[in-house]
Every structure is written in structure tokens, then in C-alpha cells.
Amino acid sequence: MKSATSFSRSGLSDWILQRVSAVILAVYFVVIVGWLIFAGEVSYTAWHDFMTTTCMRIFSLLAIVSLAAHAWIGMWTVFTDYLTVRQMGPKASFIRLIAQIGMGLAVFVYVVWGIMILWGN
Amino acid sequence: MKSNRPVNLPLSTVLEVNMKSPVAIASILHRISGIVVFLLIPVLLYILQGSLASEADFNAIKDSVFGAFLGRFVVFAALAGLIFHFFAGIKHLLMDFGIAENLESGRTMATATIAVAAVFIVAAFVWVVL
Numbered sequence: 705m706k707s708a709t710s711f712s713r714s715g716l717s718d719w720i721l722q723r724v725s726a727v728i729l730a731v732y733f734v735v736i737v738g739w740l741i742f743a744g745e746v747s748y749t750a751w752h753d754f755m756t757t758t759c760m761r762i763f764s765l766l767a768i769v770s771l772a773a774h775a776w777i778g779m780w781t782v783f784t785d786y787l788t789v790r791q792m793g794p795k796a797s798f799i800r801l802i803a804q805i806g807m808g809l810a811v812f813v814y815v816v817w818g819i820m821i822l823w824g825n
Numbered sequence: 826m827k828s829n830r831p832v833n834l835p836l837s838t839v840l841e842v843n844m845k846s847p848v849a850i851a852s853i854l855h856r857i858s859g860i861v862v863f864l865l866i867p868v869l870l871y872i873l874q875g876s877l878a879s880e881a882d883f884n885a886i887k888d889s890v891f892g893a894f895l896g897r898f899v900v901f902a903a904l905a906g907l908i909f910h911f912f913a914g915i916k917h918l919l920m921d922f923g924i925a926e927n928l929e930s931g932r933t934m935a936t937a938t939i940a941v942a943a944v945f946i947v948a949a950f951v952w953v954v955l
Binding site: 723726727730733741748749751752755756771775778779782790807810813814817818820821 | 832833856859860863866867870873874876877879880883884907911914915917918921952
């Protein structure tokens with residue numbers, strides 16, 4: 705095993721996941737912002753009705769899961785580029801592990817919180 | 826094997842070289858915008874949670890977050906990060922298909938990405954902050 709902290713333990717798999725999740729998130733972003741622009745002055749009822757349709761709930765959950773993979777892979781890329789021995793000195797691996805764990809915890813909280821919001825109301 | 830490549834160039838040299846290149850600027854902004862969005866996700870989830878919880882919570886978010894300049898500015902920062910990351914991501918996907926991979930076309934597309942994102946970011950500022 706060469707990679708212990710990447711998302712899927714495989715560079716190729718991370719590569720394709722990063723792109724599939726990117727497309728999902730891009731479409732989700734356009735749908736949400738597009739709705740908000742066309743809605744004008746947003747009322748609670750209109751917003752709530754839109755976001756709690758089964759279709760949007762599934763799409764939002766898909767976006768949250770995509771965000772988890774996308775953020776993990778992206779932040780891993782940043783950490784492995786900058787939190788290196790060359791940049792940080794001999795403690796780099798330890799610093800990177802801490803950063804990676806902190807990021808993983810944040811991603812976990814985002815996913816659980818997102819699910820609570822989407823399926824709790 | 827001993828490498829003779831120079832390492833740890835001073836930041837001023839790194840910036841001097843890279844600030845001349847739209848490709849490099851678009852690349853580092855893609856990373857920075859990604860980090861900004863990652864860090865501001867809790868703000869967006871907080872707003873989403875309040876906006877869907879009840880009509881009273883919806884109005885409370887409207888008053889507290891969107892009623893204050895700071896709140897609107899943080900939302901704008903998240904939106905600006907999303908906008909840049911969105912266009913830089915499209916550029917990246919196009920390059921995966923072999924589009925704009927030459928020096929000249931790469932520079933052109935990097936410049937276009939920055940310009941288009943800037944237009945939408947200004948529009949977002951007008952939409953959210955003003």
C-alpha cells in the first residue's frame with residue numbers, strides 16, 4: 705500500500721471520483737442558484753416546498769456525498785503538496801496526518817449535519 | 826541521487842514569475858477558492874438548516890445573516906469561492922478532454938476563466954451584498 709490517506713486508496717479511482725463529483729456539484733450549484741434567481745423574493749413556503757420534494761432531497765443528499773469525496777480528494781491534494789518535509793521540515797508527516805484527521809472529521813460532520821437538515825424537516 | 830534543482834526559492838521570486846502567468850494564477854485561485862468553500866460549508870449548512878426548519882427560523886436567518894453587512898459579506902465570500910471554483914473546474918474538465926492544452930490556448934482559456942468568473946463574482950456582490 706503506497707497511499708494511506710487518499711480517498712479511495714487508488715489514484716485512478718480518486719481521479720475519476722473527483723470529476724464525477726465535480727459535475728454533480730456543478731449541476732447542483734446551477735440548480736440552486738438558478739432557482740433563487742428566478743424565485744426573486746424567496747418565501748419560506750416556496751423554498752421549503754422546493755427543497756423537500758423527494759427529487760430535491762435525493763439530489764441534495766447526492767450533492768452532500770459528492771462534496772465529501774470532492775473535498776477529501778481536493779484537500780488531500782493540497783496537504784500532500786504543501787505539508788511536506790521540504791516545506792515544513794521533519795515534522796511534516798505528523799502535521800499532515802493531524803491536518804488530514806481534522807479534515808476527515810469536518811467532512812464527517814458536514815455529511816451528518818447535511819443529512820439531519822435534509823431528512824429531519 | 827543528488828538533485829541540483831534549486832529548491833526553496835524565496836516567495837518573492839515565486840510570485841514574480843507566477844504572477845505573470847494567467848495559467849498559474851487560475852491554478853492557485855482554483856486551490857484557494859476550494860479551501861475557502863470547504864471552510865465556509867458550515868456557514869452554508871447553518872443557513873440551510875435555519876431556512877428549512879420553520880417560518881420563524883427562516884425569518885430569523887433573513888434578519889440575522891442577511892440583515893447584517895458582515896453576514897451578507899460572508900455569504901458573498903462563499904459564493905465568490907463557488908463561482909471561481911465552478912469555472913476553474915469547467916476549465917479543468919475541458920482540459921481533461923484535451924481542449925486548450927497548448928501554451929497559447931492554455932493562456933487564453935486561463936485568462937477567459939478569470940475574466941468570466943470576475944464578472945459573475947461582481948454580479949454576486951451586487952446580488953448579495955448591496
